[in-house]
Amino acid sequence: MRGIVFFTVIGFFLLFACKKSGLDTEMCENLEKYLKEVQNISLFDSNYDYVIVLQDGFCNNCNGSSKLVLQQLSDLSNILVISSKRVNLNKSIKLCTDKKYLIEQYGLRSASDLFYQIDKNRIVYFSYINNLQYDKLIRKFANQ
Amino acid sequence: MKANIILLFTLIVSFFNSCMSGYKKYSEEKANYTKCHIHLSYDTLTVNLKNDSIIFSKYAYQKVSGGDYLLCINEYSNCFELFNLSTKQKIYEKGVKELSGINKDVIFSFSLVNFDSIFILSNNLIILVDTAGDIIQKIPINDQPGYKYKIAPTGNFPISFDPVKQEILLPRYCTSCGSWKNTFYNTEIELGIIPKTKFITVYPVLFSRKYINNYYGFLFKANRVMVGNYSIYTFPVDPNIYRFNRVSGKLEQLGGVSGFQKNKIISLPAHVKSKSDIKFRHLLTSPFYGEIIYDKYNKLFYRVYYAGQKLKGNDGKYHTWADKKKHLMVFNIDFKLLTEIKLPNNDFDPGICIPTKNGLLFPLTTYKNKVIYSLSFYRYHIELQK
Numbered sequence: 001m002r003g004i005v006f007f008t009v010i011g012f013f014l015l016f017a018c019k020k021s022g023l024d025t026e027m028c029e030n031l032e033k034y035l036k037e038v039q040n041i042s043l044f045d046s047n048y049d050y051v052i053v054l055q056d057g058f059c060n061n062c063n064g065s066s067k068l069v070l071q072q073l074s075d076l077s078n079i080l081v082i083s084s085k086r087v088n089l090n091k092s093i094k095l096c097t098d099k100k101y102l103i104e105q106y107g108l109r110s111a112s113d114l115f116y117q118i119d120k121n122r123i124v125y126f127s128y129i130n131n132l133q134y135d136k137l138i139r140k141f142a143n144q
Numbered sequence: 145m146k147a148n149i150i151l152l153f154t155l156i157v158s159f160f161n162s163c164m165s166g167y168k169k170y171s172e173e174k175a176n177y178t179k180c181h182i183h184l185s186y187d188t189l190t191v192n193l194k195n196d197s198i199i200f201s202k203y204a205y206q207k208v209s210g211g212d213y214l215l216c217i218n219e220y221s222n223c224f225e226l227f228n229l230s231t232k233q234k235i236y237e238k239g240v241k242e243l244s245g246i247n248k249d250v251i252f253s254f255s256l257v258n259f260d261s262i263f264i265l266s267n268n269l270i271i272l273v274d275t276a277g278d279i280i281q282k283i284p285i286n287d288q289p290g291y292k293y294k295i296a297p298t299g300n301f302p303i304s305f306d307p308v309k310q311e312i313l314l315p316r317y318c319t320s321c322g323s324w325k326n327t328f329y330n331t332e333i334e335l336g337i338i339p340k341t342k343f344i345t346v347y348p349v350l351f352s353r354k355y356i357n358n359y360y361g362f363l364f365k366a367n368r369v370m371v372g373n374y375s376i377y378t379f380p381v382d383p384n385i386y387r388f389n390r391v392s393g394k395l396e397q398l399g400g401v402s403g404f405q406k407n408k409i410i411s412l413p414a415h416v417k418s419k420s421d422i423k424f425r426h427l428l429t430s431p432f433y434g435e436i437i438y439d440k441y442n443k444l445f446y447r448v449y450y451a452g453q454k455l456k457g458n459d460g461k462y463h464t465w466a467d468k469k470k471h472l473m474v475f476n477i478d479f480k481l482l483t484e485i486k487l488p489n490n491d492f493d494p495g496i497c498i499p500t501k502n503g504l505l506f507p508l509t510t511y512k513n514k515v516i517y518s519l520s521f522y523r524y525h526i527e528l529q530k
Contacts, residue, residue, distance in 0.1 A: 104464040107455075111420035128421055 028123040034106035044121045049078040053114035056084045156304040170353035175398030178480035181529040191232045206256040215256045243277045253302035265303035294319045300435040306449040311336040323364045324414040329355040352382040357409040361423030367435030380432040380511025381409045398479040402449035439499035445475040448494045
């Protein structure tokens, strides 16, 4: 009986902790799978701290603000950007193009751009980028 | 006693409300099938662009002086471009700002009545202009401070001109209601303005009653096509077709369910209203209906039915927008369903469908590849055989 209570409490705790962290496991797995199978990149062996998936050409509501944010930054060799077409970014940013729109088949197509933060070779933060989050994003980059 | 009085009062108010609006509870009408032999063939049509490129989503088509004309905003060149589809030539182009005085981003829709009359609906103006760029009239709209109802489309609901009543017909919605609330769907969706007198008529047509107490994420749009005295409305989640006579004020509900619809369209909880990822997946997996298109040459109506699909395929990969199965529903003038034609899945986006004298055109572009170097179309020839 005590065991059941213990595991229930632990279960609720984990559920709450995951929800709090904002980590969408499915979207994290999707990115890892996509990078490995399509772009031949393993996050475990890379030095990237951030991955941004741009939804160019997919949605009519995306206003290109992610690109503007990225264009404000300089010397960011720790950022990986996925885009369906070539975009004008700082040369230090690694850009992977996805002309065949394979991000769709890996569940990464969305109504907004995607943002991932990586620490010690694992994804520690994921969010859909909306206008409210750009300021947060700029601060995040500025503080590093 | 007090509670009884309140209950009685509520019942009386709701009774009067339902009587006043003339709207009943939602019911799905079965489509009326009519046996008819149809001869179907298809080919392609290419308009010579020389070395230009084109990307367009805003367009209008019209038969003017014997030819089929397509007017569109080329987002690539930022110009209004006019094509004669009969001679397969571009005959005219003019910068969007040069022609209309406004930026392309604030234009919702436009209508080509003839070369002397192009009606443009923008965020805060209705503009009547000719192809020479001479502005004939400007009517300010959406300019009262704190306005609740906006003249703007939620779906494919273009500005139209009724030549008999000399009235401009416009879409309308409630800006402050929120598409997850019933008040949004209890707002009249069309109004008319007579340009000479500025007299406004708000027509008593609401959103489909299927939206009452149901939230469908991105599938909340109102589509309308104007045919003579009639405004014909459709809504993505509702198979019914609504025909409204603007002269008599009579609203008819006509059956239009596709024979290929196997699954119900599931609603979403209202709390996901700001979760665009959930709404996007709902859009990708739900069956839904496109807008009605009128073919005045063959006296037919068309509508595309998009089938539902699972989120992932058997290979574990996610289904894409292109994987959605699509059927072109063909109705006669009385909305009897004649046939449903399977459309190709990949590299074919039936979001733009243009009926011309020489066939039904679908641009050979997709959401994956919008920029094209030649303006090419799939062309379906649909002939009714008696």
